[in-house]
Amino acid sequence: MAEPTETSRTARTPPLPDEAAVIARAAGGDRMAFTQLMEHYQSACYGLAWRLLSDPDKAADATQDAFIHAYKAIGGYRGGIFRSWLLRITANASYDIMRRAQRRPTSVLPDPEEGAPELPDPHAVNPHEEAARSELYRHLESALRLLPHDQRTAVVLCDVYGMDYNEVATMTHSALGTVKSRIHRGRLRLRELMAEHRELFTR
Amino acid sequence: MLNQDHPDDESLSALAAGDTDALNDVASSAHIASCDRCAGVVAELRMMRSALAEMPDVAPHRPLRLLPPVEADSPGTVDRLGQWAKRLFAPALTAGAALAMVGMVGTALPGLSGAQSGAGGAGSEDTRLQVEAASSQAAAVSEGQDMAPFATEEIGGSDSGSGDTASQATDAPAYGEGTTAGVDEGSSRDLGDTDAPGAVDAFQAERSPWPMVLFAGIALMIGAALLRWILVPRAT
Numbered sequence: 001m002a003e004p005t006e007t008s009r010t011a012r013t014p015p016l017p018d019e020a021a022v023i024a025r026a027a028g029g030d031r032m033a034f035t036q037l038m039e040h041y042q043s044a045c046y047g048l049a050w051r052l053l054s055d056p057d058k059a060a061d062a063t064q065d066a067f068i069h070a071y072k073a074i075g076g077y078r079g080g081i082f083r084s085w086l087l088r089i090t091a092n093a094s095y096d097i098m099r100r101a102q103r104r105p106t107s108v109l110p111d112p113e114e115g116a117p118e119l120p121d122p123h124a125v126n127p128h129e130e131a132a133r134s135e136l137y138r139h140l141e142s143a144l145r146l147l148p149h150d151q152r153t154a155v156v157l158c159d160v161y162g163m164d165y166n167e168v169a170t171m172t173h174s175a176l177g178t179v180k181s182r183i184h185r186g187r188l189r190l191r192e193l194m195a196e197h198r199e200l201f202t203r
Numbered sequence: 204m205l206n207q208d209h210p211d212d213e214s215l216s217a218l219a220a221g222d223t224d225a226l227n228d229v230a231s232s233a234h235i236a237s238c239d240r241c242a243g244v245v246a247e248l249r250m251m252r253s254a255l256a257e258m259p260d261v262a263p264h265r266p267l268r269l270l271p272p273v274e275a276d277s278p279g280t281v282d283r284l285g286q287w288a289k290r291l292f293a294p295a296l297t298a299g300a301a302l303a304m305v306g307m308v309g310t311a312l313p314g315l316s317g318a319q320s321g322a323g324g325a326g327s328e329d330t331r332l333q334v335e336a337a338s339s340q341a342a343a344v345s346e347g348q349d350m351a352p353f354a355t356e357e358i359g360g361s362d363s364g365s366g367d368t369a370s371q372a373t374d375a376p377a378y379g380e381g382t383t384a385g386v387d388e389g390s391s392r393d394l395g396d397t398d399a400p401g402a403v404d405a406f407q408a409e410r411s412p413w414p415m416v417l418f419a420g421i422a423l424m425i426g427a428a429l430l431r432w433i434l435v436p437r438a439t
Contacts, residue, residue: 013260031270038269047261056264063263070269137258140251159220159255184216187248194251200251 013044045090052094066090136200143193150187219248288434299423306417
C-alpha cells in the first residue's frame with residue numbers, strides 16, 4: 001500500500017484569509033471561487049479519504065465524488081466551519097465507496113484481527129524518504145490501518161477529524177452506543193499498537 | 204488499590220476524551236486521582252488523541268479535477284430548447300423538402316402536360332370537371348354576351364315566363380334562357396358580376412393549392428434552419 005511521502009504531508013489546512021467572501025461567491029455560482037476552495041482543501045479531503053479507505057486511487061475517487069457533491073450542495077451552505085462541512089461530505093463519499101467495496105468480495109479490505117496483521121508494504125516505502133518522515137505520524141498511520149475497519153472509521157472520524165459521536169453514528173448508519181464502543185475499543189487497540197513507540201508522544 | 208476497583212478500559216477512554224458522562228462519574232474520577240496505572244492509561248490516551256487530532260493533511264497522489272464538468276448542471280430552458288431544436292431539425296427539414304418537392308411537381312406538371320396556362324392547378328378529377336365546366340361556360344357566355352344586356356333588361360322590365368330563371372333571379376342577374384342553358388347555378392353566380400375571362404382566372408388561382416404547398420415547404424425548411432442556428436449552441 002502506498003504511503004504518503006514526507007513531501008506530500010502538509011500541515012492541517014487553515015481557513016482562507018477571505019474565506020467567507022469566497023464561499024459566498026461560490027454559493028452564488030462563481031465557478032472560479034469554488035475551484036479556489038477545492039484547491040485549498042483538497043489535501044484535507046484526500047487525507048480523510050485515504051485514511052478511511054487505505055487506498056490512494058479509491059481515496060482520489062472519493063475526493064472527486066465529494067467535490068461533485070459539494071458543488072451541488074454549496075448553494076445551500078448555511079455557515080459553520082467550511083472545512084468541517086467539506087470533510088463531512090468527503091467522509092460520506094468515502095463511506096459510500098467503502099460500502100460498495102464491501103459488497104464486492106475481491107475488494108474487501110483485510111481485517112487484521114481476523115487474519116495475519118496487515119503490514120505496510122515495504123516496497124512502497126522509499127527508504128530515503130522514510131528517514132525524513134515524522135516518526136510519530138508514520139507509526140500512527142500504520143497503527144490506524146491495523147484496526148478493524150469499523151473501529152478505524154470511527155476513530156478517524158472522531159479523533160482525527162473531530163466529529164462528535166452522533167455525527168459518526170449518522171454517517172456510518174450505526175447506533176450511538178455501537179459507535180462509542182468502536183471508538184473506545186479502537187483507541188485502546190491503538191494504544192497497544194503504539195506501546196513500543198510510547199516515547200514519541202512525549203517528544 | 205485493588206484491581207476490581209479499576210474502571211473498565213472503555214471508561215478510561217471516555218475519561219481521556221472528556222466525555223460528560225465519564226467526568227460525572229465521581230467514583231471513576233476519584234479512582235484515577237489515586238491510581239497510577241489508570242492515570243497513566245488516561246494520560247497516554249489523551250496524548251494519543253492529541254497526536255491524532257494534529258495528523259497532517261495528505262496531498263493527493265495525482266491531480267484531481269477541482270471543478271465538476273458543466274454537464275453536472277441541470278440543463279436550463281435555453282439548453283432544453285436547443286436540444287429540441289437539434290432533435291427536430293432533421294425531421295422538419297425532411298418534411299419541408301418533401302412538401303416543397305410535391306408543391307413544385309404539382310405546380311409544374313400541368314404545364315409539362317401541355318394544358319392551357321389558364322387551366323393550371325387542375326389536379327383532381329373534380330377540379331378538372333369544374334374547369335371544363337367553367338371553360339364551356341366561358342364559351343357560352345362569350346357567345347351570349349351580346350344578348351345578356353337585353354335579356355337583363357327584358358327580365359327587369361317584363362315577366363320572363365321561364366321556369367328556370369325564377370330561381371336564378373334571386374341571386375344574380377339572369378342572362379336569359381339562352382345564356383344560362385348548360386351552365387350550373389354556382390358558376391352563373393360567380394360570373395354574375397364580372398366579365399367571363401377574368402372570372403375564370405380568379406377561379407383557377409383560388410383553387411390551385413400547389414404553389415401554397417411549395418411555399419409552405421420552403422418556409423418549413425428555412426424555419427427549421429433558423430431555429431437551429433439560433434437555439435443550438437455552436438462549438439467555439
